[in-house]
Amino acid sequence: MTTLRSVVVGCGSHLPATIVTNADLSERMETSDEWIVQRTGIRQRHIAAPEETTAVLGTRAAQAALADAGLSGADIDLVICATSTPDHTFPSTATQIQAALGIETGFAFDQQAVCAGFVYAVATADSLIRTGAAKRALIIGAETFSRIVDWEDRTTCVLFGDGAGAIVLEAREGEGTTADRGVLSSRLRSDGRHRSKLYVDGGPGSTGTVGKLRMEGKEVFRFAVGSVTDVIADAFTLSGTTAEDLDWFVPHQANRRIIEASADKLGIAREKVVLTVDMHGNTSAASIPLALDAARKDGRIRDGDLVMIEAIGGGFAWGAALIRW
Structure with a gap:
């Protein structure tokens, strides 16, 4: 029996150019590379420049995913952006990415489940694709957490970084088995x-x-x-x-x-x-x-x-x- 599947056809990412190492942090607060690595495994993080908003990072990751899929914005009818650091209270960051990509059809919205947001977005898009509400979905996880951490709290500020990643999901028929893509x-x-x-x-x-x-x-x-x-x-x-x-x-x-x-x-x-x-x-x-x-x-x-x-x-x-x- 055939079934509709949400297949990954493209993947992309974008990271800010500025890299902050543990050694860099140790110069501005009481911490060390050894302390951070032993407790977390983190050695460095990327930090967004003032002009690099969440929507900007998300758009660049989305463009990379579309290029990987051999598609354009015109091929997408659903955009979901998982984020806890939106550019604005409203409208959603997803609609800003939608506009930046030149998408004028379909629908777009943000998914807020903090670090679980991308998994929630994939599950949501899969449900919409399987019901026929969308044919191709652009799923983005984009964050500028450096703007909401307390840089005086060394127990938390050393943990977080900025960046964005995206995948393209496309509706395709499968056989209903675990071998399906x-x-x-x-x-x-x-x-x-x-x-x-x-x-x-x-x-x-x-x-x-x-x-x-x-x-x-x-x-x-x-x-x-x-x-x-x-x-x-x-x-x-x-x-x-x-x-x-x-x-x-x-x-x-x-x-x-x-x-x-x-x-x-x-x-x-x-x-x-x-x-x-x-x-x-x-x-x-x-x-x-x-x-x-x-x-x-x-x-x-x-x-x-x-x-x-x-x-x-x-x-x-x-x-x-x-x-x-």
Whole structure:
């Protein structure tokens, strides 16, 4: 029996030119390269210039993904931008990217699930494609987290960076088996009781200000390793696959220790884990598409590979999706 699948046909990314190393940070605050690397695995991060807004980064990543797919903006009828650092309260960053790409048809909106935003956006686009509401979707994760971190808080400011990544999903018929290319399964979860563990202390509806990021690092670590593997297990079950079938695990790039502990818990071999946190830091919703593009460009991810993406973000919100590339 044939079924409609959301197939990845293009992938792209964009990073700001400015790189800030751990050594650079140690010159402006009490920290060190050794301290940061031991606790997080991060060695450097990219920081956006004043003119590089979230929409600018997202547009450049989108252009790269379209070029990789051999498509233009006119071929896209859905744009979703996963971001927690939009250019404006409204309109959405997705509509600004849509306009920059010259797209005049279809629809565009932002997805806000913090670091899990890209996974949420992929699952949302897949649902819309499978219902026939869209034929080709541009899914973007774009962030300028450097603008909401407290640069006086060395426990959090060293973690985050800026960047954007994107993929193009296209509706194609499959046979309804795990050999099909495209999104095979996804699972999303959230639990708002954990707000205080990772949040921004401002917003238009509360303080009328942008606010700064606040985090209880130990609590986030504990929850990320102990609780969020449920969505991964469910995604495997829904698709009829197992960790042994997986070619690549591409998780949210927040902390190397979290990534490796989660992989170990799930029985995913470490050599199957794509790691870019050392180069990019935590880029929130941009981290997974940045990692996907890096692994695609260096030849690790190839057509036909089974790829798991997974993330947890503030809220908490978390999710996973299994994709046959």
